[in-house]
Amino acid sequence: MATDSWALAVDEQEAAAESIGSLQIKDKPEENGTASIEAKTTAAAAAACTLTTSKTEAGEEDKLSEEEDKDDKAAQSLLNKLIRSNLVNTTNQVEVLQRDPNSPLYSVKSFEELRLKPQLLQGVYAMGFNRPSKIQENALPMMLAEPPQNLIAQSQSGTGKTAAFVLAMLSHVDPNNKFPQCLCVSPTYELALQTGKVIEQMGKYYSEVKLVYAIRGNKLQRGTQLQEQIVIGTPGTMLDWCLKFKFIDPKKIKVFVLDEADVMIATQGHQDQSLRIQRTLNKQCQMLLFSATFEESVWNFAQRMVPEPNIIKLKREEETLDTIKQYYVLCNSKEEKFMALCNIYGAITIAQAMVFCHTRKTAGWLAGELSREGHQVALLSGEMQVDQRAAVIDRFRDGKEKVLVTTNVCARGIDVEQVSVVINFDLPVDRDGNPDNETYLHRIGRTGRFGKRGLAINMVDSKFSMNVLNKIQDHFNKKIEKLDTDDLDEIEKIAG
Numbered sequence: 001m002a003t004d005s006w007a008l009a010v011d012e013q014e015a016a017a018e019s020i021g022s023l024q025i026k027d028k029p030e031e032n033g034t035a036s037i038e039a040k041t042t043a044a045a046a047a048a049c050t051l052t053t054s055k056t057e058a059g060e061e062d063k064l065s066e067e068e069d070k071d072d073k074a075a076q077s078l079l080n081k082l083i084r085s086n087l088v089n090t091t092n093q094v095e096v097l098q099r100d101p102n103s104p105l106y107s108v109k110s111f112e113e114l115r116l117k118p119q120l121l122q123g124v125y126a127m128g129f130n131r132p133s134k135i136q137e138n139a140l141p142m143m144l145a146e147p148p149q150n151l152i153a154q155s156q157s158g159t160g161k162t163a164a165f166v167l168a169m170l171s172h173v174d175p176n177n178k179f180p181q182c183l184c185v186s187p188t189y190e191l192a193l194q195t196g197k198v199i200e201q202m203g204k205y206y207s208e209v210k211l212v213y214a215i216r217g218n219k220l221q222r223g224t225q226l227q228e229q230i231v232i233g234t235p236g237t238m239l240d241w242c243l244k245f246k247f248i249d250p251k252k253i254k255v256f257v258l259d260e261a262d263v264m265i266a267t268q269g270h271q272d273q274s275l276r277i278q279r280t281l282n283k284q285c286q287m288l289l290f291s292a293t294f295e296e297s298v299w300n301f302a303q304r305m306v307p308e309p310n311i312i313k314l315k316r317e318e319e320t321l322d323t324i325k326q327y328y329v330l331c332n333s334k335e336e337k338f339m340a341l342c343n344i345y346g347a348i349t350i351a352q353a354m355v356f357c358h359t360r361k362t363a364g365w366l367a368g369e370l371s372r373e374g375h376q377v378a379l380l381s382g383e384m385q386v387d388q389r390a391a392v393i394d395r396f397r398d399g400k401e402k403v404l405v406t407t408n409v410c411a412r413g414i415d416v417e418q419v420s421v422v423i424n425f426d427l428p429v430d431r432d433g434n435p436d437n438e439t440y441l442h443r444i445g446r447t448g449r450f451g452k453r454g455l456a457i458n459m460v461d462s463k464f465s466m467n468v469l470n471k472i473q474d475h476f477n478k479k480i481e482k483l484d485t486d487d488l489d490e491i492e493k494i495a496g
Protein backbone atom coordinates (compact mmCIF):
# COMPACT_ATOMS: atom_id res chain seq x y z
CA MET A 1 0.00 0.00 0.00
CA ALA A 2 1.50 3.28 -1.08
CA THR A 3 1.08 5.99 1.47
CA ASP A 4 1.87 9.65 1.41
CA SER A 5 1.25 11.87 4.31
CA TRP A 6 1.43 15.46 5.24
CA ALA A 7 1.45 16.86 8.67
CA LEU A 8 -1.17 19.29 9.76
CA ALA A 9 0.69 21.82 11.77
CA VAL A 10 -2.31 23.85 12.73
CA ASP A 11 -1.72 26.28 15.49
CA GLU A 12 -4.01 26.55 18.44
CA GLN A 13 -5.30 29.95 17.51
CA GLU A 14 -6.69 28.59 14.30
CA ALA A 15 -8.04 25.62 16.22
CA ALA A 16 -10.04 27.95 18.38
CA ALA A 17 -11.30 30.00 15.48
CA GLU A 18 -12.05 27.23 13.06
CA SER A 19 -14.38 24.72 14.53
CA ILE A 20 -16.59 21.83 13.61
CA GLY A 21 -17.50 19.23 11.09
CA SER A 22 -16.20 15.96 9.90
CA LEU A 23 -12.85 14.76 8.77
CA GLN A 24 -13.26 11.95 6.34
CA ILE A 25 -11.11 12.52 3.35
CA LYS A 26 -11.36 9.65 0.96
CA ASP A 27 -8.91 9.99 -1.78
CA LYS A 28 -5.69 8.93 -3.26
CA PRO A 29 -2.11 9.91 -2.60
CA GLU A 30 -1.71 13.56 -2.32
CA GLU A 31 0.89 15.86 -3.59
CA ASN A 32 0.89 18.94 -1.51
CA GLY A 33 -2.53 18.06 -0.21
CA THR A 34 -4.03 17.65 -3.64
CA ALA A 35 -6.89 15.19 -3.80
CA SER A 36 -8.09 13.47 -6.90
CA ILE A 37 -11.78 12.95 -7.01
CA GLU A 38 -11.76 9.62 -8.74
CA ALA A 39 -9.75 7.71 -6.24
CA LYS A 40 -10.67 5.26 -3.56
CA THR A 41 -9.54 5.83 -0.12
CA THR A 42 -8.47 5.79 3.34
CA ALA A 43 -9.18 8.40 5.87
CA ALA A 44 -7.62 10.58 8.43
CA ALA A 45 -5.39 8.59 10.69
CA ALA A 46 -7.13 10.33 13.34
CA ALA A 47 -5.58 10.35 16.76
CA ALA A 48 -2.17 11.46 15.59
CA CYS A 49 -1.42 14.91 14.27
CA THR A 50 -1.10 13.65 10.74
CA LEU A 51 -3.54 13.43 7.95
CA THR A 52 -2.71 10.36 5.96
CA THR A 53 -4.18 9.44 2.64
CA SER A 54 -3.45 6.23 0.90
CA LYS A 55 -4.21 4.31 -2.22
CA THR A 56 -5.66 0.85 -2.03
CA GLU A 57 -4.30 -2.07 -4.03
CA ALA A 58 -6.26 -3.16 -7.08
CA GLY A 59 -7.81 -6.17 -5.32
CA GLU A 60 -8.92 -4.08 -2.44
CA GLU A 61 -10.45 -1.61 -4.85
CA ASP A 62 -12.63 -4.32 -6.38
CA LYS A 63 -13.73 -5.41 -2.96
CA LEU A 64 -14.45 -1.83 -2.01
CA SER A 65 -16.46 -1.18 -5.11
CA GLU A 66 -18.54 -4.34 -4.54
CA GLU A 67 -19.17 -3.15 -1.02
CA GLU A 68 -20.01 0.31 -2.27
CA ASP A 69 -22.47 -1.19 -4.77
CA LYS A 70 -24.14 -3.03 -1.93
CA ASP A 71 -24.22 0.15 0.16
CA ASP A 72 -25.62 2.14 -2.72
CA LYS A 73 -28.42 -0.35 -3.27
CA ALA A 74 -29.21 -0.46 0.44
CA ALA A 75 -29.28 3.35 0.62
CA GLN A 76 -31.56 3.59 -2.39
CA SER A 77 -33.97 1.02 -1.07
CA LEU A 78 -34.03 2.75 2.33
CA LEU A 79 -34.74 6.08 0.72
CA ASN A 80 -37.54 4.56 -1.36
CA LYS A 81 -39.03 3.17 1.81
CA LEU A 82 -38.77 6.54 3.51
CA ILE A 83 -40.43 8.27 0.61
CA ARG A 84 -43.22 5.70 0.58
CA SER A 85 -43.75 6.11 4.30
CA ASN A 86 -43.71 9.88 3.92
CA LEU A 87 -40.79 10.32 6.27
CA VAL A 88 -38.90 12.29 3.71
CA ASN A 89 -40.02 15.83 3.93
CA THR A 90 -40.94 16.88 0.45
CA THR A 91 -43.23 19.71 1.39
CA ASN A 92 -40.94 22.51 2.53
CA GLN A 93 -42.32 25.76 1.30
CA VAL A 94 -39.69 28.11 0.01
CA GLU A 95 -40.27 31.63 -1.01
CA VAL A 96 -38.48 32.12 -4.28
CA LEU A 97 -37.75 35.61 -5.40
CA GLN A 98 -36.40 35.11 -8.86
CA ARG A 99 -35.35 37.81 -11.20
CA ASP A 100 -37.13 35.94 -13.92
CA PRO A 101 -40.06 34.12 -12.35
CA ASN A 102 -41.29 32.93 -15.74
CA SER A 103 -38.08 31.14 -16.46
CA PRO A 104 -38.76 27.61 -17.70
CA LEU A 105 -35.67 26.55 -15.80
CA TYR A 106 -37.64 26.82 -12.62
CA SER A 107 -39.72 23.65 -12.63
CA VAL A 108 -37.33 20.78 -12.29
CA LYS A 109 -38.58 17.63 -10.69
CA SER A 110 -35.84 15.09 -11.22
CA PHE A 111 -32.06 15.10 -11.48
CA GLU A 112 -32.40 14.09 -15.14
CA GLU A 113 -34.37 17.24 -15.86
CA LEU A 114 -31.47 19.30 -14.58
CA ARG A 115 -29.52 18.03 -17.56
CA LEU A 116 -26.54 17.19 -15.42
CA LYS A 117 -23.51 15.67 -17.08
CA PRO A 118 -23.90 11.85 -17.14
CA GLN A 119 -20.86 11.43 -14.88
CA LEU A 120 -22.51 13.66 -12.29
CA LEU A 121 -25.85 11.94 -12.56
CA GLN A 122 -24.02 8.69 -11.90
CA GLY A 123 -22.32 10.24 -8.87
CA VAL A 124 -25.62 11.55 -7.50
CA TYR A 125 -27.33 8.18 -7.79
CA ALA A 126 -24.32 6.37 -6.33
CA MET A 127 -24.77 8.56 -3.27
CA GLY A 128 -28.30 7.20 -2.93
CA PHE A 129 -30.04 10.42 -3.97
CA ASN A 130 -33.25 9.73 -5.88
CA ARG A 131 -34.74 13.15 -6.31
CA PRO A 132 -33.58 16.70 -5.69
CA SER A 133 -34.62 18.39 -2.47
CA LYS A 134 -36.58 21.63 -2.65
CA ILE A 135 -33.47 23.79 -2.39
CA GLN A 136 -31.75 21.69 -5.04
CA GLU A 137 -34.79 21.82 -7.28
CA ASN A 138 -35.02 25.59 -6.92
CA ALA A 139 -31.40 26.59 -6.81
CA LEU A 140 -29.82 24.30 -9.39
CA PRO A 141 -31.65 25.65 -12.46
CA MET A 142 -30.53 29.16 -11.52
CA MET A 143 -26.99 28.07 -10.84
CA LEU A 144 -26.73 26.11 -14.08
CA ALA A 145 -28.34 28.76 -16.29
CA GLU A 146 -26.43 30.45 -19.09
CA PRO A 147 -25.35 33.17 -18.70
CA PRO A 148 -24.48 32.39 -15.08
CA GLN A 149 -26.76 33.86 -12.44
CA ASN A 150 -25.82 34.93 -8.94
CA LEU A 151 -27.67 33.46 -6.01
CA ILE A 152 -28.27 34.08 -2.33
CA ALA A 153 -29.99 31.02 -0.90
CA GLN A 154 -31.41 29.96 2.41
CA SER A 155 -32.64 26.53 3.32
CA GLN A 156 -33.08 24.66 6.59
CA SER A 157 -30.24 22.63 8.08
CA GLY A 158 -29.68 19.31 6.45
CA THR A 159 -31.78 19.90 3.34
CA GLY A 160 -29.03 19.51 0.77
CA LYS A 161 -27.46 22.94 0.23
CA THR A 162 -23.96 21.48 0.06
CA ALA A 163 -24.93 18.97 -2.59
CA ALA A 164 -26.59 21.77 -4.56
CA PHE A 165 -23.57 24.01 -4.87
CA VAL A 166 -21.20 21.07 -5.31
CA LEU A 167 -23.20 20.02 -8.37
CA ALA A 168 -23.07 23.59 -9.65
CA MET A 169 -19.28 23.70 -9.32
CA LEU A 170 -18.78 20.30 -10.92
CA SER A 171 -21.08 21.29 -13.79
CA HIS A 172 -19.22 24.49 -14.56
CA VAL A 173 -15.61 23.30 -14.55
CA ASP A 174 -13.86 22.52 -17.78
CA PRO A 175 -11.65 19.51 -16.97
CA ASN A 176 -9.43 20.24 -19.97
CA ASN A 177 -8.30 23.47 -18.37
CA LYS A 178 -5.70 22.69 -15.78
CA PHE A 179 -6.13 25.66 -13.49
CA PRO A 180 -8.54 26.63 -10.69
CA GLN A 181 -11.98 27.60 -11.94
CA CYS A 182 -14.13 27.26 -8.81
CA LEU A 183 -13.41 28.56 -5.34
CA CYS A 184 -15.44 27.42 -2.36
CA VAL A 185 -14.94 29.16 0.95
CA SER A 186 -16.06 27.44 4.17
CA PRO A 187 -15.94 29.04 7.61
CA THR A 188 -14.03 26.22 9.27
CA TYR A 189 -11.32 23.72 8.60
CA GLU A 190 -13.60 20.76 9.28
CA LEU A 191 -16.43 22.04 7.13
CA ALA A 192 -14.03 22.54 4.25
CA LEU A 193 -13.02 18.88 4.57
CA GLN A 194 -16.63 17.76 4.87
CA THR A 195 -17.60 19.65 1.71
CA GLY A 196 -14.49 18.36 -0.04
CA LYS A 197 -15.67 14.86 0.67
CA VAL A 198 -19.02 15.59 -0.95
CA ILE A 199 -17.18 16.90 -4.02
CA GLU A 200 -15.14 13.69 -4.12
CA GLN A 201 -18.20 11.47 -3.80
CA MET A 202 -20.25 13.36 -6.34
CA GLY A 203 -17.35 13.63 -8.74
CA LYS A 204 -16.40 9.99 -8.36
CA TYR A 205 -17.19 9.29 -12.02
CA TYR A 206 -15.73 12.58 -13.25
CA SER A 207 -12.14 11.70 -12.63
CA GLU A 208 -10.60 14.44 -14.75
CA VAL A 209 -11.70 17.01 -12.21
CA LYS A 210 -9.30 17.54 -9.34
CA LEU A 211 -9.65 19.22 -6.02
CA VAL A 212 -7.21 20.91 -3.67
CA TYR A 213 -7.66 22.06 -0.07
CA ALA A 214 -6.65 25.61 0.81
CA ILE A 215 -6.43 25.00 4.53
CA ARG A 216 -3.76 25.82 7.00
CA GLY A 217 -1.21 23.03 7.19
CA ASN A 218 -1.31 22.45 3.45
CA LYS A 219 1.90 24.24 2.54
CA LEU A 220 2.70 24.65 -1.13
CA GLN A 221 6.05 25.68 -2.54
CA ARG A 222 6.37 29.26 -3.65
CA GLY A 223 5.77 29.62 -7.38
CA THR A 224 3.32 26.71 -7.53
CA GLN A 225 0.68 27.12 -10.20
CA LEU A 226 -2.26 25.00 -9.19
CA GLN A 227 -3.63 22.60 -11.79
CA GLU A 228 -6.72 21.56 -9.87
CA GLN A 229 -10.00 22.93 -11.10
CA ILE A 230 -11.66 23.26 -7.69
CA VAL A 231 -10.16 24.87 -4.60
CA ILE A 232 -11.92 24.52 -1.27
CA GLY A 233 -10.73 26.13 1.91
CA THR A 234 -10.99 28.64 4.68
CA PRO A 235 -10.97 32.38 3.97
CA GLY A 236 -7.54 33.24 5.36
CA THR A 237 -5.59 30.60 3.47
CA MET A 238 -7.68 31.11 0.33
CA LEU A 239 -6.92 34.82 0.39
CA ASP A 240 -3.20 34.12 0.80
CA TRP A 241 -3.28 31.69 -2.11
CA CYS A 242 -5.00 34.28 -4.31
CA LEU A 243 -3.18 37.45 -3.33
CA LYS A 244 0.03 36.76 -1.44
CA PHE A 245 1.32 33.56 -3.05
CA LYS A 246 -0.58 33.81 -6.34
CA PHE A 247 -1.14 30.05 -6.53
CA ILE A 248 -4.54 30.92 -7.99
CA ASP A 249 -5.32 33.41 -10.73
CA PRO A 250 -8.58 34.97 -9.46
CA LYS A 251 -9.40 36.35 -12.89
CA LYS A 252 -9.87 32.80 -14.19
CA ILE A 253 -12.42 31.86 -11.54
CA LYS A 254 -15.87 31.10 -12.95
CA VAL A 255 -17.73 30.17 -9.77
CA PHE A 256 -17.24 31.53 -6.26
CA VAL A 257 -19.16 29.80 -3.46
CA LEU A 258 -19.49 31.09 0.05
CA ASP A 259 -20.94 28.44 2.34
CA GLU A 260 -22.48 28.87 5.80
CA ALA A 261 -22.44 32.65 5.55
CA ASP A 262 -23.93 33.02 9.02
CA VAL A 263 -21.09 31.05 10.59
CA MET A 264 -18.63 32.93 8.42
CA ILE A 265 -19.56 36.34 9.74
CA ALA A 266 -19.55 35.10 13.32
CA THR A 267 -15.79 34.55 13.10
CA GLN A 268 -13.70 37.65 13.37
CA GLY A 269 -11.81 38.47 10.21
CA HIS A 270 -13.62 36.00 7.96
CA GLN A 271 -16.08 38.54 6.64
CA ASP A 272 -13.34 40.91 5.60
CA GLN A 273 -11.20 38.13 4.10
CA SER A 274 -14.15 36.83 2.07
CA LEU A 275 -14.87 40.29 0.72
CA ARG A 276 -11.24 40.74 -0.21
CA ILE A 277 -11.26 37.48 -2.16
CA GLN A 278 -14.50 38.49 -3.86
CA ARG A 279 -13.00 41.81 -4.98
CA THR A 280 -10.17 40.07 -6.82
CA LEU A 281 -12.62 38.15 -9.03
CA ASN A 282 -13.96 39.12 -12.45
CA LYS A 283 -17.38 40.76 -12.70
CA GLN A 284 -18.64 37.80 -14.77
CA CYS A 285 -17.72 35.30 -12.04
CA GLN A 286 -20.81 33.59 -10.67
CA MET A 287 -21.30 34.32 -6.95
CA LEU A 288 -23.23 31.85 -4.81
CA LEU A 289 -23.91 32.35 -1.12
CA PHE A 290 -25.64 29.85 1.18
CA SER A 291 -26.83 30.03 4.76
CA ALA A 292 -29.32 28.30 7.04
CA THR A 293 -30.15 31.56 8.82
CA PHE A 294 -30.36 35.13 7.59
CA GLU A 295 -30.32 37.66 10.39
CA GLU A 296 -29.90 41.24 9.26
CA SER A 297 -26.12 41.13 9.56
CA VAL A 298 -26.01 38.07 7.29
CA TRP A 299 -28.21 39.83 4.72
CA ASN A 300 -26.02 42.88 4.73
CA PHE A 301 -22.97 40.73 4.18
CA ALA A 302 -24.73 38.68 1.48
CA GLN A 303 -25.69 41.76 -0.43
CA ARG A 304 -22.16 43.10 -0.35
CA MET A 305 -20.84 39.77 -1.57
CA VAL A 306 -23.35 38.97 -4.29
CA PRO A 307 -24.37 41.58 -6.85
CA GLU A 308 -27.73 41.30 -8.65
CA PRO A 309 -28.70 38.10 -6.93
CA ASN A 310 -31.53 35.67 -7.37
CA ILE A 311 -32.84 35.09 -3.88
CA ILE A 312 -34.27 31.99 -2.27
CA LYS A 313 -35.43 32.78 1.21
CA LEU A 314 -37.42 31.01 3.88
CA LYS A 315 -40.21 32.56 5.89
CA ARG A 316 -39.28 32.74 9.58
CA GLU A 317 -41.75 30.05 10.67
CA GLU A 318 -40.30 27.71 8.06
CA GLU A 319 -36.77 27.94 9.43
CA THR A 320 -37.34 25.13 11.92
CA LEU A 321 -38.19 21.77 10.40
CA ASP A 322 -41.49 20.17 11.29
CA THR A 323 -39.73 16.82 11.34
CA ILE A 324 -37.82 17.90 14.47
CA LYS A 325 -40.09 17.76 17.52
CA GLN A 326 -39.10 20.24 20.22
CA TYR A 327 -39.60 19.81 23.97
CA TYR A 328 -38.46 21.33 27.23
CA VAL A 329 -37.90 19.77 30.65
CA LEU A 330 -38.07 21.66 33.95
CA CYS A 331 -35.25 21.00 36.43
CA ASN A 332 -33.67 22.76 39.40
CA SER A 333 -29.99 22.01 39.07
CA LYS A 334 -27.42 20.45 36.79
CA GLU A 335 -27.72 17.20 38.76
CA GLU A 336 -31.44 17.14 38.06
CA LYS A 337 -30.77 17.82 34.42
CA PHE A 338 -28.43 14.86 34.40
CA MET A 339 -31.12 12.66 36.00
CA ALA A 340 -33.63 13.82 33.39
CA LEU A 341 -31.15 12.89 30.69
CA CYS A 342 -30.75 9.42 32.21
CA ASN A 343 -34.54 9.01 32.33
CA ILE A 344 -34.79 9.91 28.66
CA TYR A 345 -32.12 7.34 27.88
CA GLY A 346 -33.95 4.79 30.00
CA ALA A 347 -37.21 5.30 28.15
CA ILE A 348 -36.34 5.55 24.49
CA THR A 349 -33.91 4.01 22.09
CA ILE A 350 -31.52 6.64 20.93
CA ALA A 351 -29.35 5.88 17.93
CA GLN A 352 -26.95 8.71 18.61
CA ALA A 353 -27.30 11.93 20.55
CA MET A 354 -25.55 15.26 20.72
CA VAL A 355 -25.62 17.14 24.02
CA PHE A 356 -24.74 20.84 24.07
CA CYS A 357 -23.37 22.58 27.15
CA HIS A 358 -22.51 26.21 27.69
CA THR A 359 -19.05 25.72 29.16
CA ARG A 360 -16.21 23.25 28.81
CA LYS A 361 -16.41 22.65 32.54
CA THR A 362 -20.04 21.50 32.40
CA ALA A 363 -19.33 19.45 29.27
CA GLY A 364 -16.40 17.70 31.00
CA TRP A 365 -18.45 17.03 34.14
CA LEU A 366 -21.41 15.70 32.16
CA ALA A 367 -19.26 13.46 29.98
CA GLY A 368 -17.74 11.97 33.15
CA GLU A 369 -21.14 11.35 34.75
CA LEU A 370 -22.52 9.76 31.58
CA SER A 371 -19.51 7.45 31.27
CA ARG A 372 -19.96 6.39 34.87
CA GLU A 373 -23.53 5.46 33.94
CA GLY A 374 -22.10 3.17 31.26
CA HIS A 375 -22.67 5.33 28.18
CA GLN A 376 -20.13 5.44 25.38
CA VAL A 377 -19.35 9.14 25.43
CA ALA A 378 -17.18 11.42 23.36
CA LEU A 379 -16.23 14.90 24.47
CA LEU A 380 -15.55 17.69 22.02
CA SER A 381 -14.58 21.20 22.93
CA GLY A 382 -12.86 24.27 21.61
CA GLU A 383 -9.49 23.86 23.29
CA MET A 384 -8.76 20.68 21.34
CA GLN A 385 -6.58 20.90 18.28
CA VAL A 386 -8.41 20.63 14.96
CA ASP A 387 -7.06 17.19 14.17
CA GLN A 388 -8.12 15.89 17.59
CA ARG A 389 -11.57 17.33 17.08
CA ALA A 390 -11.76 15.78 13.65
CA ALA A 391 -10.79 12.40 15.11
CA VAL A 392 -13.51 12.65 17.77
CA ILE A 393 -16.11 13.50 15.14
CA ASP A 394 -14.93 10.66 12.93
CA ARG A 395 -15.31 8.14 15.73
CA PHE A 396 -18.76 9.48 16.51
CA ARG A 397 -19.75 9.32 12.86
CA ASP A 398 -18.59 5.71 12.75
CA GLY A 399 -20.83 4.96 15.72
CA LYS A 400 -17.95 4.14 18.07
CA GLU A 401 -19.46 6.54 20.59
CA LYS A 402 -23.18 7.02 20.93
CA VAL A 403 -23.24 10.33 22.78
CA LEU A 404 -21.30 13.42 21.84
CA VAL A 405 -21.08 16.03 24.57
CA THR A 406 -19.93 19.36 23.26
CA THR A 407 -19.82 23.10 23.64
CA ASN A 408 -20.91 25.54 20.97
CA VAL A 409 -17.87 24.77 18.91
CA CYS A 410 -19.68 21.87 17.35
CA ALA A 411 -23.09 23.44 16.93
CA ARG A 412 -22.82 24.05 13.26
CA GLY A 413 -22.25 22.04 10.19
CA ILE A 414 -21.56 18.50 11.37
CA ASP A 415 -23.53 16.04 9.24
CA VAL A 416 -24.07 12.77 11.11
CA GLU A 417 -27.11 10.99 9.77
CA GLN A 418 -27.85 8.80 12.79
CA VAL A 419 -28.23 11.63 15.32
CA SER A 420 -31.82 11.17 16.49
CA VAL A 421 -31.78 13.37 19.59
CA VAL A 422 -30.25 16.76 20.35
CA ILE A 423 -30.21 17.85 23.98
CA ASN A 424 -29.63 21.45 24.96
CA PHE A 425 -28.27 20.76 28.44
CA ASP A 426 -27.81 24.54 28.53
CA LEU A 427 -29.79 26.80 26.24
CA PRO A 428 -27.74 28.87 23.80
CA VAL A 429 -27.23 32.46 24.84
CA ASP A 430 -24.88 35.13 23.54
CA ARG A 431 -22.28 36.97 25.61
CA ASP A 432 -24.92 39.37 26.95
CA GLY A 433 -27.20 36.52 28.00
CA ASN A 434 -29.68 37.04 25.15
CA PRO A 435 -31.17 34.02 23.39
CA ASP A 436 -28.96 32.93 20.52
CA ASN A 437 -31.60 31.92 17.97
CA GLU A 438 -29.17 31.11 15.19
CA THR A 439 -27.15 28.77 17.36
CA TYR A 440 -30.37 27.13 18.55
CA LEU A 441 -31.36 26.46 14.95
CA HIS A 442 -27.94 25.10 14.04
CA ARG A 443 -27.87 22.87 17.11
CA ILE A 444 -31.26 21.27 16.62
CA GLY A 445 -30.46 20.95 12.92
CA ARG A 446 -27.89 18.27 13.81
CA THR A 447 -30.85 15.90 13.99
CA GLY A 448 -33.64 15.48 11.45
CA ARG A 449 -31.12 15.44 8.60
CA PHE A 450 -32.69 15.25 5.18
CA GLY A 451 -36.24 14.44 6.18
CA LYS A 452 -35.42 12.07 9.04
CA ARG A 453 -37.38 12.56 12.24
CA GLY A 454 -35.57 14.07 15.19
CA LEU A 455 -36.09 15.13 18.79
CA ALA A 456 -34.76 18.31 20.37
CA ILE A 457 -34.97 18.47 24.16
CA ASN A 458 -34.20 21.64 26.09
CA MET A 459 -33.26 21.59 29.76
CA VAL A 460 -34.65 24.56 31.68
CA ASP A 461 -33.22 25.11 35.17
CA SER A 462 -34.11 28.68 36.15
CA LYS A 463 -36.46 31.58 35.49
CA PHE A 464 -33.73 33.01 33.32
CA SER A 465 -33.53 29.94 31.09
CA MET A 466 -37.35 29.71 30.93
CA ASN A 467 -37.31 33.27 29.65
CA VAL A 468 -34.68 32.36 27.06
CA LEU A 469 -36.78 29.38 25.93
CA ASN A 470 -39.91 31.51 25.60
CA LYS A 471 -38.05 34.02 23.49
CA ILE A 472 -36.68 31.29 21.22
CA GLN A 473 -40.19 29.90 20.89
CA ASP A 474 -41.59 33.34 19.99
CA HIS A 475 -38.78 34.00 17.53
CA PHE A 476 -39.49 30.90 15.46
CA ASN A 477 -43.21 30.96 16.17
CA LYS A 478 -43.10 27.24 16.94
CA LYS A 479 -44.45 25.69 20.12
CA ILE A 480 -41.91 23.91 22.32
CA GLU A 481 -43.90 21.38 24.37
CA LYS A 482 -43.32 20.58 28.04
CA LEU A 483 -42.09 17.08 28.84
CA ASP A 484 -42.23 15.37 32.21
CA THR A 485 -39.15 13.18 32.36
CA ASP A 486 -40.41 11.38 35.49
CA ASP A 487 -43.24 9.98 33.41
CA LEU A 488 -41.67 7.22 31.33
CA ASP A 489 -44.87 6.66 29.33
CA GLU A 490 -44.86 10.27 28.27
CA ILE A 491 -41.25 10.07 27.13
CA GLU A 492 -41.97 6.90 25.19
CA LYS A 493 -44.84 8.65 23.45
CA ILE A 494 -42.71 11.48 22.09
CA ALA A 495 -40.39 9.03 20.45
CA GLY A 496 -43.25 7.17 18.79
Ligand SMILES: Nc1ncnc2c1ncn2[C@@H]1O[C@H](COP(=O)(O)OP(=O)(O)OP(=O)(O)O)[C@@H](O)[C@H]1O
Binding pocket: 128, 129, 130, 131, 132, 133, 136, 155, 156, 157, 158, 159, 160, 161, 162, 163, 164, 292, 413, 414, 415, 417, 445, 449, 450
Ligand atom coordinates in the same frame (compact mmCIF):
# COMPACT_ATOMS: atom_id res chain seq x y z
N1 LIG B 1 -31.26 14.85 -3.02
C1 LIG B 1 -30.87 14.18 -1.96
N2 LIG B 1 -31.36 12.93 -1.71
C2 LIG B 1 -30.97 12.24 -0.62
N3 LIG B 1 -30.09 12.70 0.31
C3 LIG B 1 -29.58 13.93 0.13
C4 LIG B 1 -29.92 14.73 -1.01
N4 LIG B 1 -29.24 15.89 -0.91
C5 LIG B 1 -28.50 15.82 0.23
N5 LIG B 1 -28.71 14.64 0.85
C6 LIG B 1 -28.10 14.20 2.13
O1 LIG B 1 -28.70 14.94 3.18
C7 LIG B 1 -27.77 15.25 4.20
C8 LIG B 1 -27.76 16.75 4.44
O2 LIG B 1 -27.31 17.41 3.27
P1 LIG B 1 -26.34 18.69 3.32
O3 LIG B 1 -25.23 18.47 4.29
O4 LIG B 1 -26.02 19.01 1.90
O5 LIG B 1 -27.35 19.75 3.93
P2 LIG B 1 -27.09 21.28 4.25
O6 LIG B 1 -28.36 21.98 3.88
O7 LIG B 1 -25.84 21.75 3.60
O8 LIG B 1 -26.96 21.21 5.83
P3 LIG B 1 -26.35 22.29 6.91
O9 LIG B 1 -27.16 23.55 6.79
O10 LIG B 1 -26.55 21.63 8.23
O11 LIG B 1 -24.92 22.47 6.52
C9 LIG B 1 -26.41 14.75 3.72
O12 LIG B 1 -26.11 13.57 4.40
C10 LIG B 1 -26.60 14.51 2.22
O13 LIG B 1 -25.83 13.44 1.76
